[in-house]
Amino acid sequence: MSFYYLIYSSIPTRALADQELDELLHVARTANSEHGTTGMLLCFNELYIQLIEGDESKIRQLYNNLRVDGRHYQVEILREGKINQRFFPDWSMAFERKDEPPAMKEASFDLFTEKSISLLSILDPTNKPT
Numbered sequence: 395m396s397f398y399y400l401i402y403s404s405i406p407t408r409a410l411a412d413q414e415l416d417e418l419l420h421v422a423r424t425a426n427s428e429h430g431t432t433g434m435l436l437c438f439n440e441l442y443i444q445l446i447e448g449d450e451s452k453i454r455q456l457y458n459n460l461r462v463d464g465r466h467y468q469v470e471i472l473r474e475g476k477i478n479q480r481f482f483p484d485w486s487m488a489f490e491r492k493d494e495p496p497a498m499k500e501a502s503f504d505l506f507t508e509k510s511i512s513l514l515s516i517l518d519p520t521n522k523p524t
């Protein structure tokens with residue numbers, strides 16, 4: 395079975411409030427589950443990096459929606475291609491955000507770092523997808 399993956403970066407138009415972010419994730423996860431799409435969204439203060447993967451036509455369709463979404467701009471593809479295995483098979487949209495409350499900071503930063511590294515390592519041009 396072959397899948398398609400796409401990683402893009404973009405700049406948030408403005409910082410989303412927690413409730414807006416929850417809503418975005420809820421809608422994204424529901425739609426992704428319906429379409430068999432999985433992936434990961436990293437949310438830095440001024441940068442989104444998202445990997446989406448699944449059926450090629452679904453991924454292209456989602457990317458077309460994403461490109462015109464007013465919540466971010468300068469949407470640019472970093473890497474895309476065919477893969478035999480998903481990178482994040484268990485996640486309708488894994489999410490990590492760096493600006494957690496101070497009490498959460500250490501633990502969440504570790505998780506953030508771990509997930510960032512796993513996503514960013516996919517971007518390493520010497521790291522060929524399988």
Ligand SMILES: Cc1cc2nc3c(=O)[nH]c(=O)nc-3n(C[C@H](O)[C@H](O)[C@H](O)COP(=O)(O)O)c2cc1C
Nearest residue numbers: 421422423425426442444456459460463465466487
């Ligand atoms: C940073 C960011 C990430 C998003 N991720 C997803 C996603 O994984 N899946 C999804 O369906 N929509 C996602 N969206 C929303 C889409 O841009 C778009 O609103 C949605 O696909 C519209 O679907 P509709 O036209 O069917 O209502 C995301 C939006 C933003 C700003």
